[in-house]
Amino acid sequence: MxxxxxxxxxxxxxxxxxxxxxxxxxxxxxxxxxxxxxxxxxxxxxxxxxxxxxxxxxxxxxxxxxxxxxxxxxxxxxxLSCRLNRTIPNLDHPENPRRWRTLESAKRRLVYSLLALGLPVQSKVRGWPLGLAFDFVEDQRSNPDVADAFVLTHHADGVITLNIHEADDVVRVGVRESMNERYRTVLGHFRHESGHYYFQQLVAFAPVVEDFRALFGDERNDYAAALERAYNEGPPPDWGDRYISAYAASHPSEDWAETWAHYLHITDCLETAVAFGLHEPVAGDFAAALTAWSAFSISLNEINRSLGLADAYPFHINEVTADKLQLVHDIIVGSTLPR
Ligand SMILES: [Zn+2]
Ligand SMILES: [Zn+2]
Ligand SMILES: [Zn+2]
Structure with a gap:
Protein backbone atom coordinates (compact mmCIF):
# COMPACT_ATOMS: atom_id res chain seq x y z
CA MET A 1 0.00 0.00 0.00
CA LEU A 80 -15.46 0.44 -8.54
CA SER A 81 -15.27 -1.83 -5.49
CA CYS A 82 -18.89 -1.66 -4.28
CA ARG A 83 -20.35 -2.15 -7.77
CA LEU A 84 -18.88 -5.67 -7.73
CA ASN A 85 -21.39 -6.71 -5.04
CA ARG A 86 -24.13 -9.09 -6.10
CA THR A 87 -25.32 -10.06 -2.62
CA ILE A 88 -24.78 -8.01 0.52
CA PRO A 89 -25.51 -9.24 4.06
CA ASN A 90 -29.00 -8.91 5.51
CA LEU A 91 -28.60 -5.66 7.46
CA ASP A 92 -31.56 -6.41 9.73
CA HIS A 93 -29.27 -8.76 11.64
CA PRO A 94 -27.61 -6.56 14.30
CA GLU A 95 -24.11 -8.00 13.78
CA ASN A 96 -24.13 -7.77 10.00
CA PRO A 97 -23.40 -4.06 9.42
CA ARG A 98 -20.16 -4.55 11.38
CA ARG A 99 -19.29 -7.75 9.51
CA TRP A 100 -20.03 -6.11 6.17
CA ARG A 101 -17.77 -3.12 7.00
CA THR A 102 -14.90 -5.52 7.69
CA LEU A 103 -15.47 -7.31 4.39
CA GLU A 104 -15.69 -4.11 2.32
CA SER A 105 -12.52 -2.73 3.87
CA ALA A 106 -10.60 -5.88 2.90
CA LYS A 107 -12.21 -5.95 -0.55
CA ARG A 108 -11.08 -2.39 -1.25
CA ARG A 109 -7.50 -3.47 -0.47
CA LEU A 110 -7.84 -6.31 -2.94
CA VAL A 111 -9.27 -4.00 -5.62
CA TYR A 112 -6.52 -1.43 -4.97
CA SER A 113 -3.88 -4.10 -5.67
CA LEU A 114 -5.68 -5.38 -8.79
CA LEU A 115 -5.95 -1.84 -10.19
CA ALA A 116 -2.33 -1.07 -9.30
CA LEU A 117 -1.25 -4.21 -11.18
CA GLY A 118 -3.23 -3.06 -14.23
CA LEU A 119 -5.65 -5.98 -14.10
CA PRO A 120 -9.22 -5.54 -15.39
CA VAL A 121 -11.79 -5.09 -12.60
CA GLN A 122 -15.19 -5.21 -14.27
CA SER A 123 -18.50 -5.89 -12.62
CA LYS A 124 -20.40 -8.99 -13.61
CA VAL A 125 -23.58 -7.44 -12.21
CA ARG A 126 -23.14 -4.40 -14.48
CA GLY A 127 -23.31 -6.37 -17.71
CA TRP A 128 -19.77 -7.76 -18.07
CA PRO A 129 -20.29 -11.54 -18.52
CA LEU A 130 -16.59 -12.21 -17.85
CA GLY A 131 -16.52 -9.76 -14.95
CA LEU A 132 -16.23 -10.31 -11.23
CA ALA A 133 -18.94 -10.34 -8.55
CA PHE A 134 -19.19 -10.96 -4.82
CA ASP A 135 -21.83 -12.77 -2.79
CA PHE A 136 -21.59 -12.04 0.95
CA VAL A 137 -23.82 -14.67 2.53
CA GLU A 138 -24.40 -16.41 5.84
CA ASP A 139 -25.39 -19.93 6.76
CA GLN A 140 -27.25 -21.46 9.67
CA ARG A 141 -24.14 -21.48 11.83
CA SER A 142 -24.45 -17.69 12.26
CA ASN A 143 -28.15 -17.29 11.45
CA PRO A 144 -30.64 -20.17 11.92
CA ASP A 145 -33.21 -18.31 9.78
CA VAL A 146 -31.36 -18.64 6.46
CA ALA A 147 -31.84 -21.48 3.97
CA ASP A 148 -28.24 -22.68 3.66
CA ALA A 149 -26.93 -24.97 6.37
CA PHE A 150 -23.33 -24.61 5.26
CA VAL A 151 -21.72 -22.05 2.93
CA LEU A 152 -18.11 -22.51 1.92
CA THR A 153 -16.04 -19.56 0.77
CA HIS A 154 -15.27 -20.23 -2.88
CA HIS A 155 -15.13 -18.95 -6.45
CA ALA A 156 -17.31 -20.14 -9.34
CA ASP A 157 -17.57 -18.55 -12.79
CA GLY A 158 -16.54 -15.05 -11.72
CA VAL A 159 -18.53 -15.02 -8.48
CA ILE A 160 -16.63 -14.99 -5.20
CA THR A 161 -18.79 -16.24 -2.34
CA LEU A 162 -17.65 -15.35 1.14
CA ASN A 163 -19.29 -16.59 4.32
CA ILE A 164 -19.69 -13.42 6.37
CA HIS A 165 -18.91 -15.21 9.62
CA GLU A 166 -15.27 -14.98 8.45
CA ALA A 167 -15.52 -11.35 9.62
CA ASP A 168 -15.81 -12.62 13.22
CA ASP A 169 -12.35 -13.14 14.71
CA VAL A 170 -13.45 -15.92 17.08
CA VAL A 171 -15.05 -17.91 14.27
CA ARG A 172 -12.20 -17.39 11.84
CA VAL A 173 -9.48 -18.33 14.31
CA GLY A 174 -11.49 -21.38 15.35
CA VAL A 175 -11.67 -22.54 11.74
CA ARG A 176 -7.97 -21.80 11.27
CA GLU A 177 -7.09 -23.99 14.24
CA SER A 178 -9.44 -26.80 13.28
CA MET A 179 -8.01 -26.81 9.73
CA ASN A 180 -4.44 -26.59 11.06
CA GLU A 181 -3.75 -23.48 8.94
CA ARG A 182 -0.95 -20.98 9.55
CA TYR A 183 -2.78 -17.96 8.28
CA ARG A 184 -6.45 -17.07 7.77
CA THR A 185 -7.68 -13.51 7.15
CA VAL A 186 -10.53 -11.92 5.23
CA LEU A 187 -8.03 -10.19 2.95
CA GLY A 188 -6.29 -13.52 2.41
CA HIS A 189 -9.60 -15.08 1.36
CA PHE A 190 -10.20 -12.33 -1.18
CA ARG A 191 -6.70 -12.63 -2.57
CA HIS A 192 -6.97 -16.40 -2.84
CA GLU A 193 -10.40 -16.41 -4.50
CA SER A 194 -9.37 -13.65 -6.91
CA GLY A 195 -6.62 -16.03 -8.01
CA HIS A 196 -9.23 -18.53 -9.18
CA TYR A 197 -11.02 -15.76 -11.09
CA TYR A 198 -7.89 -14.45 -12.83
CA PHE A 199 -6.82 -18.00 -13.68
CA GLN A 200 -9.90 -18.14 -15.91
CA GLN A 201 -9.10 -14.70 -17.36
CA LEU A 202 -5.35 -14.94 -17.87
CA VAL A 203 -4.31 -18.59 -17.97
CA ALA A 204 -6.97 -21.19 -18.72
CA PHE A 205 -7.51 -20.30 -22.37
CA ALA A 206 -4.07 -18.82 -23.15
CA PRO A 207 -0.93 -20.57 -24.48
CA VAL A 208 0.70 -19.91 -21.09
CA VAL A 209 -1.49 -22.67 -19.63
CA GLU A 210 1.24 -25.11 -20.76
CA ASP A 211 3.84 -23.24 -18.66
CA PHE A 212 1.36 -23.35 -15.80
CA ARG A 213 0.85 -27.12 -16.09
CA ALA A 214 4.61 -27.76 -16.26
CA LEU A 215 5.07 -26.06 -12.89
CA PHE A 216 1.80 -26.51 -11.02
CA GLY A 217 0.38 -29.70 -12.57
CA ASP A 218 -2.77 -30.30 -14.58
CA GLU A 219 -5.74 -28.28 -13.35
CA ARG A 220 -8.09 -30.68 -15.18
CA ASN A 221 -7.35 -33.42 -12.62
CA ASP A 222 -10.43 -34.49 -10.64
CA TYR A 223 -10.93 -31.62 -8.21
CA ALA A 224 -13.46 -33.18 -5.83
CA ALA A 225 -11.38 -36.36 -5.47
CA ALA A 226 -8.20 -34.35 -4.84
CA LEU A 227 -9.84 -32.21 -2.16
CA GLU A 228 -11.33 -35.27 -0.48
CA ARG A 229 -7.95 -37.00 -0.48
CA ALA A 230 -6.29 -33.90 1.01
CA TYR A 231 -8.98 -33.71 3.67
CA ASN A 232 -8.72 -37.40 4.61
CA GLU A 233 -4.97 -37.96 4.28
CA GLY A 234 -3.50 -34.50 4.89
CA PRO A 235 -0.73 -32.98 2.79
CA PRO A 236 2.28 -34.98 1.57
CA PRO A 237 5.07 -34.92 4.20
CA ASP A 238 7.42 -32.99 1.88
CA TRP A 239 4.87 -30.31 0.91
CA GLY A 240 7.18 -27.62 2.33
CA ASP A 241 9.70 -28.32 -0.44
CA ARG A 242 7.24 -27.72 -3.26
CA TYR A 243 4.33 -25.60 -2.06
CA ILE A 244 3.75 -22.32 -0.24
CA SER A 245 1.16 -23.90 2.06
CA ALA A 246 -0.21 -27.32 2.93
CA TYR A 247 -3.51 -26.44 1.27
CA ALA A 248 -1.69 -25.60 -1.98
CA ALA A 249 -0.68 -29.27 -2.20
CA SER A 250 -4.32 -30.36 -2.55
CA HIS A 251 -4.80 -29.56 -6.28
CA PRO A 252 -3.06 -27.48 -9.01
CA SER A 253 -5.96 -24.98 -8.97
CA GLU A 254 -5.55 -24.44 -5.22
CA ASP A 255 -1.76 -24.22 -5.65
CA TRP A 256 -2.28 -21.44 -8.20
CA ALA A 257 -4.77 -19.56 -5.96
CA GLU A 258 -2.47 -19.84 -2.94
CA THR A 259 0.56 -18.71 -4.96
CA TRP A 260 -1.44 -15.83 -6.46
CA ALA A 261 -2.51 -14.74 -2.97
CA HIS A 262 1.12 -14.77 -1.83
CA TYR A 263 2.13 -12.73 -4.87
CA LEU A 264 -0.36 -10.08 -3.68
CA HIS A 265 0.79 -10.39 -0.03
CA ILE A 266 4.41 -9.92 -1.05
CA THR A 267 4.01 -7.08 -3.53
CA ASP A 268 1.65 -5.16 -1.22
CA CYS A 269 3.83 -5.59 1.87
CA LEU A 270 6.97 -4.56 -0.01
CA GLU A 271 5.20 -1.48 -1.34
CA THR A 272 4.17 -0.58 2.22
CA ALA A 273 7.70 -1.20 3.56
CA VAL A 274 9.22 1.09 0.92
CA ALA A 275 6.51 3.74 1.40
CA PHE A 276 7.24 3.91 5.14
CA GLY A 277 11.01 3.93 4.73
CA LEU A 278 11.46 0.44 6.20
CA HIS A 279 13.09 -0.85 3.02
CA GLU A 280 15.04 0.63 0.13
CA PRO A 281 13.18 0.60 -3.20
CA VAL A 282 14.00 -2.76 -4.74
CA ALA A 283 16.14 -2.35 -7.85
CA GLY A 284 15.98 -5.08 -10.45
CA ASP A 285 13.56 -7.77 -11.45
CA PHE A 286 10.97 -9.79 -9.55
CA ALA A 287 13.59 -12.28 -8.37
CA ALA A 288 15.31 -9.38 -6.58
CA ALA A 289 12.00 -8.41 -4.97
CA LEU A 290 11.54 -11.98 -3.78
CA THR A 291 15.03 -12.06 -2.27
CA ALA A 292 14.31 -8.75 -0.54
CA TRP A 293 10.99 -10.09 0.76
CA SER A 294 12.54 -13.28 2.13
CA ALA A 295 14.96 -11.22 4.22
CA PHE A 296 12.44 -8.56 5.17
CA SER A 297 9.76 -11.03 6.26
CA ILE A 298 12.22 -12.47 8.80
CA SER A 299 12.59 -8.99 10.37
CA LEU A 300 8.82 -8.59 10.28
CA ASN A 301 8.35 -11.87 12.15
CA GLU A 302 10.96 -10.88 14.73
CA ILE A 303 9.15 -7.59 15.34
CA ASN A 304 5.92 -9.50 15.90
CA ARG A 305 7.69 -11.88 18.30
CA SER A 306 9.02 -8.84 20.18
CA LEU A 307 5.37 -7.90 20.78
CA GLY A 308 4.38 -11.42 21.79
CA LEU A 309 2.42 -11.83 18.57
CA ALA A 310 2.36 -14.70 16.11
CA ASP A 311 4.57 -14.44 13.02
CA ALA A 312 3.22 -11.96 10.48
CA TYR A 313 4.37 -14.13 7.56
CA PRO A 314 4.62 -17.74 8.76
CA PHE A 315 5.80 -19.12 5.41
CA HIS A 316 9.01 -20.19 3.74
CA ILE A 317 9.43 -19.61 0.03
CA ASN A 318 11.17 -22.70 -1.36
CA GLU A 319 12.79 -22.76 -4.83
CA VAL A 320 9.80 -24.38 -6.54
CA THR A 321 7.42 -21.80 -5.07
CA ALA A 322 9.79 -19.02 -6.16
CA ASP A 323 9.48 -20.30 -9.74
CA LYS A 324 5.69 -20.40 -9.40
CA LEU A 325 5.60 -16.83 -8.04
CA GLN A 326 7.79 -15.77 -10.95
CA LEU A 327 5.26 -17.28 -13.39
CA VAL A 328 2.40 -15.43 -11.66
CA HIS A 329 4.43 -12.23 -12.02
CA ASP A 330 5.20 -12.87 -15.70
CA ILE A 331 1.54 -13.62 -16.44
CA ILE A 332 0.33 -10.42 -14.70
CA VAL A 333 2.99 -8.24 -16.33
CA GLY A 334 2.36 -9.84 -19.73
CA SER A 335 -1.42 -9.47 -19.48
CA THR A 336 -2.93 -7.77 -22.49
CA LEU A 337 -6.48 -7.74 -21.15
CA PRO A 338 -8.07 -4.30 -21.52
CA ARG A 339 -8.80 -2.62 -18.21
ZN1 LIG B 1 -17.87 1.99 -2.48
ZN1 LIG C 1 -9.37 -22.06 -3.64
ZN1 LIG D 1 -5.94 17.68 6.38
Missing amino acids: KRFNCACGQPVFFDNSRCLRCGGHLGFDPERLDIVRINQASGNHWSDADATEFKLCANSVAHGNCNWLVLVYDTDDYC
Whole structure:
Protein backbone atom coordinates (compact mmCIF):
# COMPACT_ATOMS: atom_id res chain seq x y z
CA MET A 1 0.00 0.00 0.00
CA LYS A 2 1.12 3.53 -0.79
CA ARG A 3 1.47 6.25 1.80
CA PHE A 4 -1.15 8.99 1.71
CA ASN A 5 -1.26 12.61 2.83
CA CYS A 6 -4.09 15.08 3.18
CA ALA A 7 -3.69 18.32 1.18
CA CYS A 8 -2.79 19.94 4.53
CA GLY A 9 0.21 17.61 4.83
CA GLN A 10 -1.17 15.33 7.53
CA PRO A 11 -0.42 11.63 6.97
CA VAL A 12 -3.71 9.80 6.40
CA PHE A 13 -4.62 6.19 5.71
CA PHE A 14 -6.39 4.14 3.06
CA ASP A 15 -9.69 3.88 4.98
CA ASN A 16 -9.87 7.50 6.17
CA SER A 17 -12.77 9.76 5.20
CA ARG A 18 -11.83 12.73 7.42
CA CYS A 19 -8.53 14.43 8.19
CA LEU A 20 -8.04 14.72 11.94
CA ARG A 21 -5.79 17.77 11.51
CA CYS A 22 -7.70 20.09 9.16
CA GLY A 23 -11.12 18.44 9.44
CA GLY A 24 -11.38 18.14 5.65
CA HIS A 25 -13.36 15.40 3.93
CA LEU A 26 -11.25 12.72 2.26
CA GLY A 27 -12.02 10.15 -0.39
CA PHE A 28 -10.06 7.59 -2.37
CA ASP A 29 -9.91 8.24 -6.11
CA PRO A 30 -9.46 4.83 -7.79
CA GLU A 31 -8.36 6.51 -11.05
CA ARG A 32 -5.31 8.07 -9.42
CA LEU A 33 -5.05 5.46 -6.66
CA ASP A 34 -4.76 8.29 -4.18
CA ILE A 35 -6.58 9.85 -1.25
CA VAL A 36 -7.82 13.34 -2.11
CA ARG A 37 -9.28 16.11 0.03
CA ILE A 38 -12.69 17.10 -1.26
CA ASN A 39 -15.08 20.00 -0.72
CA GLN A 40 -18.84 19.72 -0.89
CA ALA A 41 -20.31 21.75 -3.77
CA SER A 42 -23.92 20.75 -3.17
CA GLY A 43 -25.71 17.61 -2.00
CA ASN A 44 -23.62 14.60 -3.06
CA HIS A 45 -21.46 16.68 -5.39
CA TRP A 46 -17.87 17.21 -4.40
CA SER A 47 -14.67 18.54 -5.95
CA ASP A 48 -10.99 18.36 -5.19
CA ALA A 49 -8.29 21.05 -5.52
CA ASP A 50 -7.93 20.27 -9.26
CA ALA A 51 -11.68 20.85 -9.73
CA THR A 52 -12.24 17.17 -10.53
CA GLU A 53 -15.87 16.51 -9.66
CA PHE A 54 -16.93 13.48 -7.67
CA LYS A 55 -19.81 11.92 -5.82
CA LEU A 56 -19.39 9.76 -2.74
CA CYS A 57 -20.02 6.05 -3.29
CA ALA A 58 -23.67 5.17 -2.62
CA ASN A 59 -22.54 2.85 0.18
CA SER A 60 -20.87 5.82 1.84
CA VAL A 61 -24.06 7.88 1.61
CA ALA A 62 -26.37 5.09 2.81
CA HIS A 63 -24.18 3.09 5.20
CA GLY A 64 -20.97 5.05 5.86
CA ASN A 65 -18.90 1.98 5.01
CA CYS A 66 -16.96 3.14 1.94
CA ASN A 67 -14.58 6.05 1.29
CA TRP A 68 -14.15 5.62 -2.46
CA LEU A 69 -15.13 8.32 -4.93
CA VAL A 70 -17.06 8.06 -8.17
CA LEU A 71 -16.60 10.58 -11.00
CA VAL A 72 -19.67 12.79 -11.02
CA TYR A 73 -20.64 11.95 -14.62
CA ASP A 74 -20.41 8.17 -13.99
CA THR A 75 -23.89 6.70 -14.47
CA ASP A 76 -23.12 4.29 -11.61
CA ASP A 77 -23.67 5.54 -8.07
CA TYR A 78 -21.42 2.86 -6.60
CA CYS A 79 -17.61 2.92 -6.60
CA LEU A 80 -15.46 0.44 -8.54
CA SER A 81 -15.27 -1.83 -5.49
CA CYS A 82 -18.89 -1.66 -4.28
CA ARG A 83 -20.35 -2.15 -7.77
CA LEU A 84 -18.88 -5.67 -7.73
CA ASN A 85 -21.39 -6.71 -5.04
CA ARG A 86 -24.13 -9.09 -6.10
CA THR A 87 -25.32 -10.06 -2.62
CA ILE A 88 -24.78 -8.01 0.52
CA PRO A 89 -25.51 -9.24 4.06
CA ASN A 90 -29.00 -8.91 5.51
CA LEU A 91 -28.60 -5.66 7.46
CA ASP A 92 -31.56 -6.41 9.73
CA HIS A 93 -29.27 -8.76 11.64
CA PRO A 94 -27.61 -6.56 14.30
CA GLU A 95 -24.11 -8.00 13.78
CA ASN A 96 -24.13 -7.77 10.00
CA PRO A 97 -23.40 -4.06 9.42
CA ARG A 98 -20.16 -4.55 11.38
CA ARG A 99 -19.29 -7.75 9.51
CA TRP A 100 -20.03 -6.11 6.17
CA ARG A 101 -17.77 -3.12 7.00
CA THR A 102 -14.90 -5.52 7.69
CA LEU A 103 -15.47 -7.31 4.39
CA GLU A 104 -15.69 -4.11 2.32
CA SER A 105 -12.52 -2.73 3.87
CA ALA A 106 -10.60 -5.88 2.90
CA LYS A 107 -12.21 -5.95 -0.55
CA ARG A 108 -11.08 -2.39 -1.25
CA ARG A 109 -7.50 -3.47 -0.47
CA LEU A 110 -7.84 -6.31 -2.94
CA VAL A 111 -9.27 -4.00 -5.62
CA TYR A 112 -6.52 -1.43 -4.97
CA SER A 113 -3.88 -4.10 -5.67
CA LEU A 114 -5.68 -5.38 -8.79
CA LEU A 115 -5.95 -1.84 -10.19
CA ALA A 116 -2.33 -1.07 -9.30
CA LEU A 117 -1.25 -4.21 -11.18
CA GLY A 118 -3.23 -3.06 -14.23
CA LEU A 119 -5.65 -5.98 -14.10
CA PRO A 120 -9.22 -5.54 -15.39
CA VAL A 121 -11.79 -5.09 -12.60
CA GLN A 122 -15.19 -5.21 -14.27
CA SER A 123 -18.50 -5.89 -12.62
CA LYS A 124 -20.40 -8.99 -13.61
CA VAL A 125 -23.58 -7.44 -12.21
CA ARG A 126 -23.14 -4.40 -14.48
CA GLY A 127 -23.31 -6.37 -17.71
CA TRP A 128 -19.77 -7.76 -18.07
CA PRO A 129 -20.29 -11.54 -18.52
CA LEU A 130 -16.59 -12.21 -17.85
CA GLY A 131 -16.52 -9.76 -14.95
CA LEU A 132 -16.23 -10.31 -11.23
CA ALA A 133 -18.94 -10.34 -8.55
CA PHE A 134 -19.19 -10.96 -4.82
CA ASP A 135 -21.83 -12.77 -2.79
CA PHE A 136 -21.59 -12.04 0.95
CA VAL A 137 -23.82 -14.67 2.53
CA GLU A 138 -24.40 -16.41 5.84
CA ASP A 139 -25.39 -19.93 6.76
CA GLN A 140 -27.25 -21.46 9.67
CA ARG A 141 -24.14 -21.48 11.83
CA SER A 142 -24.45 -17.69 12.26
CA ASN A 143 -28.15 -17.29 11.45
CA PRO A 144 -30.64 -20.17 11.92
CA ASP A 145 -33.21 -18.31 9.78
CA VAL A 146 -31.36 -18.64 6.46
CA ALA A 147 -31.84 -21.48 3.97
CA ASP A 148 -28.24 -22.68 3.66
CA ALA A 149 -26.93 -24.97 6.37
CA PHE A 150 -23.33 -24.61 5.26
CA VAL A 151 -21.72 -22.05 2.93
CA LEU A 152 -18.11 -22.51 1.92
CA THR A 153 -16.04 -19.56 0.77
CA HIS A 154 -15.27 -20.23 -2.88
CA HIS A 155 -15.13 -18.95 -6.45
CA ALA A 156 -17.31 -20.14 -9.34
CA ASP A 157 -17.57 -18.55 -12.79
CA GLY A 158 -16.54 -15.05 -11.72
CA VAL A 159 -18.53 -15.02 -8.48
CA ILE A 160 -16.63 -14.99 -5.20
CA THR A 161 -18.79 -16.24 -2.34
CA LEU A 162 -17.65 -15.35 1.14
CA ASN A 163 -19.29 -16.59 4.32
CA ILE A 164 -19.69 -13.42 6.37
CA HIS A 165 -18.91 -15.21 9.62
CA GLU A 166 -15.27 -14.98 8.45
CA ALA A 167 -15.52 -11.35 9.62
CA ASP A 168 -15.81 -12.62 13.22
CA ASP A 169 -12.35 -13.14 14.71
CA VAL A 170 -13.45 -15.92 17.08
CA VAL A 171 -15.05 -17.91 14.27
CA ARG A 172 -12.20 -17.39 11.84
CA VAL A 173 -9.48 -18.33 14.31
CA GLY A 174 -11.49 -21.38 15.35
CA VAL A 175 -11.67 -22.54 11.74
CA ARG A 176 -7.97 -21.80 11.27
CA GLU A 177 -7.09 -23.99 14.24
CA SER A 178 -9.44 -26.80 13.28
CA MET A 179 -8.01 -26.81 9.73
CA ASN A 180 -4.44 -26.59 11.06
CA GLU A 181 -3.75 -23.48 8.94
CA ARG A 182 -0.95 -20.98 9.55
CA TYR A 183 -2.78 -17.96 8.28
CA ARG A 184 -6.45 -17.07 7.77
CA THR A 185 -7.68 -13.51 7.15
CA VAL A 186 -10.53 -11.92 5.23
CA LEU A 187 -8.03 -10.19 2.95
CA GLY A 188 -6.29 -13.52 2.41
CA HIS A 189 -9.60 -15.08 1.36
CA PHE A 190 -10.20 -12.33 -1.18
CA ARG A 191 -6.70 -12.63 -2.57
CA HIS A 192 -6.97 -16.40 -2.84
CA GLU A 193 -10.40 -16.41 -4.50
CA SER A 194 -9.37 -13.65 -6.91
CA GLY A 195 -6.62 -16.03 -8.01
CA HIS A 196 -9.23 -18.53 -9.18
CA TYR A 197 -11.02 -15.76 -11.09
CA TYR A 198 -7.89 -14.45 -12.83
CA PHE A 199 -6.82 -18.00 -13.68
CA GLN A 200 -9.90 -18.14 -15.91
CA GLN A 201 -9.10 -14.70 -17.36
CA LEU A 202 -5.35 -14.94 -17.87
CA VAL A 203 -4.31 -18.59 -17.97
CA ALA A 204 -6.97 -21.19 -18.72
CA PHE A 205 -7.51 -20.30 -22.37
CA ALA A 206 -4.07 -18.82 -23.15
CA PRO A 207 -0.93 -20.57 -24.48
CA VAL A 208 0.70 -19.91 -21.09
CA VAL A 209 -1.49 -22.67 -19.63
CA GLU A 210 1.24 -25.11 -20.76
CA ASP A 211 3.84 -23.24 -18.66
CA PHE A 212 1.36 -23.35 -15.80
CA ARG A 213 0.85 -27.12 -16.09
CA ALA A 214 4.61 -27.76 -16.26
CA LEU A 215 5.07 -26.06 -12.89
CA PHE A 216 1.80 -26.51 -11.02
CA GLY A 217 0.38 -29.70 -12.57
CA ASP A 218 -2.77 -30.30 -14.58
CA GLU A 219 -5.74 -28.28 -13.35
CA ARG A 220 -8.09 -30.68 -15.18
CA ASN A 221 -7.35 -33.42 -12.62
CA ASP A 222 -10.43 -34.49 -10.64
CA TYR A 223 -10.93 -31.62 -8.21
CA ALA A 224 -13.46 -33.18 -5.83
CA ALA A 225 -11.38 -36.36 -5.47
CA ALA A 226 -8.20 -34.35 -4.84
CA LEU A 227 -9.84 -32.21 -2.16
CA GLU A 228 -11.33 -35.27 -0.48
CA ARG A 229 -7.95 -37.00 -0.48
CA ALA A 230 -6.29 -33.90 1.01
CA TYR A 231 -8.98 -33.71 3.67
CA ASN A 232 -8.72 -37.40 4.61
CA GLU A 233 -4.97 -37.96 4.28
CA GLY A 234 -3.50 -34.50 4.89
CA PRO A 235 -0.73 -32.98 2.79
CA PRO A 236 2.28 -34.98 1.57
CA PRO A 237 5.07 -34.92 4.20
CA ASP A 238 7.42 -32.99 1.88
CA TRP A 239 4.87 -30.31 0.91
CA GLY A 240 7.18 -27.62 2.33
CA ASP A 241 9.70 -28.32 -0.44
CA ARG A 242 7.24 -27.72 -3.26
CA TYR A 243 4.33 -25.60 -2.06
CA ILE A 244 3.75 -22.32 -0.24
CA SER A 245 1.16 -23.90 2.06
CA ALA A 246 -0.21 -27.32 2.93
CA TYR A 247 -3.51 -26.44 1.27
CA ALA A 248 -1.69 -25.60 -1.98
CA ALA A 249 -0.68 -29.27 -2.20
CA SER A 250 -4.32 -30.36 -2.55
CA HIS A 251 -4.80 -29.56 -6.28
CA PRO A 252 -3.06 -27.48 -9.01
CA SER A 253 -5.96 -24.98 -8.97
CA GLU A 254 -5.55 -24.44 -5.22
CA ASP A 255 -1.76 -24.22 -5.65
CA TRP A 256 -2.28 -21.44 -8.20
CA ALA A 257 -4.77 -19.56 -5.96
CA GLU A 258 -2.47 -19.84 -2.94
CA THR A 259 0.56 -18.71 -4.96
CA TRP A 260 -1.44 -15.83 -6.46
CA ALA A 261 -2.51 -14.74 -2.97
CA HIS A 262 1.12 -14.77 -1.83
CA TYR A 263 2.13 -12.73 -4.87
CA LEU A 264 -0.36 -10.08 -3.68
CA HIS A 265 0.79 -10.39 -0.03
CA ILE A 266 4.41 -9.92 -1.05
CA THR A 267 4.01 -7.08 -3.53
CA ASP A 268 1.65 -5.16 -1.22
CA CYS A 269 3.83 -5.59 1.87
CA LEU A 270 6.97 -4.56 -0.01
CA GLU A 271 5.20 -1.48 -1.34
CA THR A 272 4.17 -0.58 2.22
CA ALA A 273 7.70 -1.20 3.56
CA VAL A 274 9.22 1.09 0.92
CA ALA A 275 6.51 3.74 1.40
CA PHE A 276 7.24 3.91 5.14
CA GLY A 277 11.01 3.93 4.73
CA LEU A 278 11.46 0.44 6.20
CA HIS A 279 13.09 -0.85 3.02
CA GLU A 280 15.04 0.63 0.13
CA PRO A 281 13.18 0.60 -3.20
CA VAL A 282 14.00 -2.76 -4.74
CA ALA A 283 16.14 -2.35 -7.85
CA GLY A 284 15.98 -5.08 -10.45
CA ASP A 285 13.56 -7.77 -11.45
CA PHE A 286 10.97 -9.79 -9.55
CA ALA A 287 13.59 -12.28 -8.37
CA ALA A 288 15.31 -9.38 -6.58
CA ALA A 289 12.00 -8.41 -4.97
CA LEU A 290 11.54 -11.98 -3.78
CA THR A 291 15.03 -12.06 -2.27
CA ALA A 292 14.31 -8.75 -0.54
CA TRP A 293 10.99 -10.09 0.76
CA SER A 294 12.54 -13.28 2.13
CA ALA A 295 14.96 -11.22 4.22
CA PHE A 296 12.44 -8.56 5.17
CA SER A 297 9.76 -11.03 6.26
CA ILE A 298 12.22 -12.47 8.80
CA SER A 299 12.59 -8.99 10.37
CA LEU A 300 8.82 -8.59 10.28
CA ASN A 301 8.35 -11.87 12.15
CA GLU A 302 10.96 -10.88 14.73
CA ILE A 303 9.15 -7.59 15.34
CA ASN A 304 5.92 -9.50 15.90
CA ARG A 305 7.69 -11.88 18.30
CA SER A 306 9.02 -8.84 20.18
CA LEU A 307 5.37 -7.90 20.78
CA GLY A 308 4.38 -11.42 21.79
CA LEU A 309 2.42 -11.83 18.57
CA ALA A 310 2.36 -14.70 16.11
CA ASP A 311 4.57 -14.44 13.02
CA ALA A 312 3.22 -11.96 10.48
CA TYR A 313 4.37 -14.13 7.56
CA PRO A 314 4.62 -17.74 8.76
CA PHE A 315 5.80 -19.12 5.41
CA HIS A 316 9.01 -20.19 3.74
CA ILE A 317 9.43 -19.61 0.03
CA ASN A 318 11.17 -22.70 -1.36
CA GLU A 319 12.79 -22.76 -4.83
CA VAL A 320 9.80 -24.38 -6.54
CA THR A 321 7.42 -21.80 -5.07
CA ALA A 322 9.79 -19.02 -6.16
CA ASP A 323 9.48 -20.30 -9.74
CA LYS A 324 5.69 -20.40 -9.40
CA LEU A 325 5.60 -16.83 -8.04
CA GLN A 326 7.79 -15.77 -10.95
CA LEU A 327 5.26 -17.28 -13.39
CA VAL A 328 2.40 -15.43 -11.66
CA HIS A 329 4.43 -12.23 -12.02
CA ASP A 330 5.20 -12.87 -15.70
CA ILE A 331 1.54 -13.62 -16.44
CA ILE A 332 0.33 -10.42 -14.70
CA VAL A 333 2.99 -8.24 -16.33
CA GLY A 334 2.36 -9.84 -19.73
CA SER A 335 -1.42 -9.47 -19.48
CA THR A 336 -2.93 -7.77 -22.49
CA LEU A 337 -6.48 -7.74 -21.15
CA PRO A 338 -8.07 -4.30 -21.52
CA ARG A 339 -8.80 -2.62 -18.21
ZN1 LIG B 1 -5.94 17.68 6.38
ZN1 LIG C 1 -17.87 1.99 -2.48
ZN1 LIG D 1 -9.37 -22.06 -3.64
